Amino acid sequence: MAEDKPRIVITYCTQCQWLLRAGWMAQELLSTFGADLGEVALVPGTGGIFTVECNGELIWERKRDGGFPDAAELKRRVRDRVWPERELGHSEKKG
Template sequence: MNKIIISIEFCTLCHWTPRAVWMTQELLYTFQNDVAEIKLIPSNGGIFKISVDNETVWDRKQEGFPEPKAVKQKIRDVIDPKRSLGHSDINK
């Protein structure tokens, strides 16, 4: 399997750098063997968008701020839909 590139574009004017870094940590923990690179892309205009290989999996302007669990499920669905995410697959 080819390793993926995850991009997190975030608004620095909105002070969302800590949120982007936290999401990076969560995604690296879950997908450590699948990731070639995680790009943090400082931006503005209220953007918080997460992409896998240039395919948007989460856009704050459409879906609100993501919880790591939801982003992990969307990334898993792109790279390996049959993979179990353990406790991240349990809906409460």
């Protein structure tokens, strides 16, 4: 992993079978930010956990934030932490 690029860690509950959801979130982040990311890691957990961290900072927590993020919201949160000046295109447009 490049030291100057963000590391995303998605921890998901194996008991709840949230691997596909975690993988989809990882795919969405990689599709949007591509080579600007240093790593996207999937970490199995238990007890209903679903968290997303960026460089060690919690940016989404299922219990705290009331469920799962949609892809656009997760991308906004990552962008806001790492590249606040970056535009996200169509996923950022307000309806």
